[in-house]
Amino acid sequence: MNWMDTELELMADASLNRSLRASRSVSGYPGYTVRGEQVLLNMSSNDYLGLSQHPAILEVMREALLTEGAGSGASRLTTGNGLAYVRLEEALADWQNCEAALVFANGYMANSGVISTLVGRGDVVFSDQLNHASMVDGIVFSRAEHARYRHNDLEHLRKLLNNNRDKRRKLIVTDAIFSMDGDRAHLQELISLKHEYGAMLMVDEAHSGGLYGGRGEGLCHELGLQNDVDIHMGTFSKSFGVYGAYICGSRTLIRWLVNKARPLIYSTALPPSIIAGIAKALVLVKEENWRRERIHLATRLFRSLLCNSGFKIGAGDSPIVPLIVGDNETALRFSSALEEEGIAAVAIRPPTVPEGTARIRFSLSAVHTDKELTHAAVRTHNIGLQLGVLCP
Ligand code: PMP
Numbered sequence: 329m330n331w332m333d334t335e336l337e338l339m340a341d342a343s344l345n346r347s348l349r350a351s352r353s354v355s356g357y358p359g360y361t362v363r364g365e366q367v368l369l370n371m372s373s374n375d376y377l378g379l380s381q382h383p384a385i386l387e388v389m390r391e392a393l394l395t396e397g398a399g400s401g402a403s404r405l406t407t408g409n410g411l412a413y414v415r416l417e418e419a420l421a422d423w424q425n426c427e428a429a430l431v432f433a434n435g436y437m438a439n440s441g442v443i444s445t446l447v448g449r450g451d452v453v454f455s456d457q458l459n460h461a462s463m464v465d466g467i468v469f470s471r472a473e474h475a476r477y478r479h480n481d482l483e484h485l486r487k488l489l490n491n492n493r494d495k496r497r498k499l500i501v502t503d504a505i506f507s508m509d510g511d512r513a514h515l516q517e518l519i520s521l522k523h524e525y526g527a528m529l530m531v532d533e534a535h536s537g538g539l540y541g542g543r544g545e546g547l548c549h550e551l552g553l554q555n556d557v558d559i560h561m562g563t564f565s566k567s568f569g570v571y572g573a574y575i576c577g578s579r580t581l582i583r584w585l586v587n588k589a590r591p592l593i594y595s596t597a598l599p600p601s602i603i604a605g606i607a608k609a610l611v612l613v614k615e616e617n618w619r620r621e622r623i624h625l626a627t628r629l630f631r632s633l634l635c636n637s638g639f640k641i642g643a644g645d646s647p648i649v650p651l652i653v654g655d656n657e658t659a660l661r662f663s664s665a666l667e668e669e670g671i672a673a674v675a676i677r678p679p680t681v682p683e684g685t686a687r688i689r690f691s692l693s694a695v696h697t698d699k700e701l702t703h704a705a706v707r708t709h710n711i712g713l714q715l716g717v718l719c720p
Contacts, residue, residue: 343656344677351672356381358569359695361672368672369700371690376647377538377612377619378695379569385608392604400597405586408597416607420574423614424545424560428582430575431606432591433598435534435563436462438573441591442559443501444469445584446528451497454488456480456513458506460532461680472499479506482517489525498527504547505535508681508689510648515548519556530559535648538567539620544613568609571602622694623647626701630692633705638718647692650676651708652685653717659686662715669707 339345354360354367358381361370379385392412402408413431420429432438443466447453451472455463458479467474475492477485485500492498500522502513515531522529533546541549546562548554559581564572575585585592612619627647634641640652653659659675666673666688677686688708692701712718 343660353381357695359693359700363667363672366667366670368667368670369696369704371671371673371692371696371704373693374535374566374691375569375693375695376535376567376623376691377569377616378693379567379609379612379619382569382609382612384612385569385605388608389601389605393599393601396600398601399599402596403593404597405593410597410600410603412600412603412607413597416603416610417574419607419610420576423543423610424549424576425554426560426576427579428577430582430585430592431598431603432573432575432589433595434571435460435532435561435565435573436465437591437595438561438563438575439463439532440466440469441589442561442575442585443467443499443530444590445588446470446530446559447472447497447499450495451499452492452495454485454492454498454500454527456502456506457682458509459501459503460507460534463501463503463532467501472497479509480511480514482514482521485518485521489521489527493525498525499530500527501530502532503535504531504533505539505644505646505648507535507648508676508687509642509650510535510644510646511642512547512644512646515551515553515557519553522556528558529556530561531557533560533562534566534573535646537562538613539623539647542617543615544620564606564609568606568613570605570609572598572606619694623692626692626694626696626698629698630690630701630705633702634708637705637709637712639708639712649690649692651688651690651717653687653715654684656686658715658717659688662688662711662717665711665714666707669711671704671707673704 351361351363358378400408417429439462447470449471453467453472454475457476475488536547538544540547548557560576564570642650656677663675673688673690676689
C-alpha cells in the first residue's frame with residue numbers, strides 16, 4: 329500500500345490534501361459552528377433558510393423517534409415504506425404541482441440513481457462542465473456517452489446535440505444554481521434546445537429549492553418553466569435543514585424509478601424521524617416567506633460589500649458567493665486567516681473546481697445578521713490585502 333503514501337505526499341505538495349476536521353453545532357444558534365474551543369460564524373453551511381435547528385422540526389423528529397424507533401429496518405420495496413413516506417410524497421407532488429414525487433436517501437443517490445436508469449449504452453447525456461459530481465457519477469454508472477459542454481455555453485451544447493442526432497435517447501442535465509459558482513443555468517434556452525432536439529431535461533435544484541418561487545418550489549417555478557422540465561430534483565439537506573432528496577415528475581417517471589433505480593431498491597429506507605422532519609420542514613419552507621426575503625437581502629448586502637472591495641465573485645445572485653483566489657495554497661491560507669478571525673469559510677480546490685480557480689466558497693443563511701455579514705466582509709477585505717489577492 330506504499331503507493332498511497334506517495335500519492336498523498338504529492339497531493340500535499342500541491343496543497344490538494346484534504347482532512348476531516350471535527351466541528352459541532354451550537355444549540356439554538358444555527359449560524360455558528362464550534363471547532364476545538366473556537367466559536368465560528370458558519371459561512372460554509374448550506375442551511376440557507378436557517379431551519380436546521382427549528383424547534384418545530386426537532387419536536388416532530390423527537391416524537392417520531394420515540395413512537396416509531398430509530399431505523400426503518402428495510403428497503404421501501406419490502407417493509408420500510410411507512411405511511412409517512414406516502415403522505416410526504418403526496419405533499420411534495422402537490423407543492424411542485426406535478427403528478428408524482430419520490431423521496432431518495434440523499435441527493436447523491438437521487439442523481440446517480442436516476443440518471444443511470446434513464447439512459448444506457450447507445451445513449452448520450454449532455455452535461456454542463458460545472459455540474460455536481462453526483463450527476464457526473466450517474467453518467468459514468470449509466471455507461472451512456474458523456475457529452476460535456478462548456479459552462480453555460482449554449483452554442484457548444486448545440487454543436488454536441490448536432491453531433492449526436494443519431495443517438496437513441498438524449499438527456500440534458502444541469503444544476504439550476506451551480507454549487508461552487510452560485511450562478512444560474514440558462515433554463516429557458518436549455519428548454520428550447522431540449523424541444524428542438526427531442527431530448528429529456530433534468531434539473532437539479534439542490535441549491536435553489538426552498539429559495540426561489542412563491543412557496544420555495546425552486547428556480548424553474550420562479551421562472552414559470554416547471555412544466556417543461558421532465559425530471560425535477562431537489563434536496564432536503566440544504567434549505568430544508570434536514571436530510572434526503574426528491575424527484576418530481578410524471579407518474580410514469582416515478583413508476584419507472586420505483587422499478588429501476590438501484591439506490592431506491594437496494595438501500596434501506598430513511599428513518600421515520602427524518603421523514604417526519606422533512607414533512608415539517610416542507611410546511612415551513614412553503615409558509616415562512618420571510619426567510620426567503622431575508623436570505624435574498626443578506627445576499628445582496630454581502631455580495632455588494634465584496635464587490636466594492638474589489639474581489640472577483642462571479643456572475644451569480646445566489647447565497648453561494650465564490651471568492652476566486654486562483655492558486656490552491658492562497659485559498660488555504662485565506663481560509664485559515666478567516667478562521668483566526670472567527671469565520672468558517674472553506675477553501676474549495678480542484679478537482680471540485682477547475683484547475684487555477686481555487687476559491688473561498690461563502691454560503692449565506694437567513695439567520696446571518698447584517699452586522700455579522702458586514703464584520704465578515706471587513707475581515708475578508710483585510711485578509712485579501714494581506715495575502716495580495718486585492719491590490720491596495
Ligand atoms: N446536487 C448538488 C448540486 C449538490 O450541491 C449536492 C450536495 N452538495 C448534491 C446534489 C448531493 O446532495 P446530498 O448532499 O443530499 O447527497
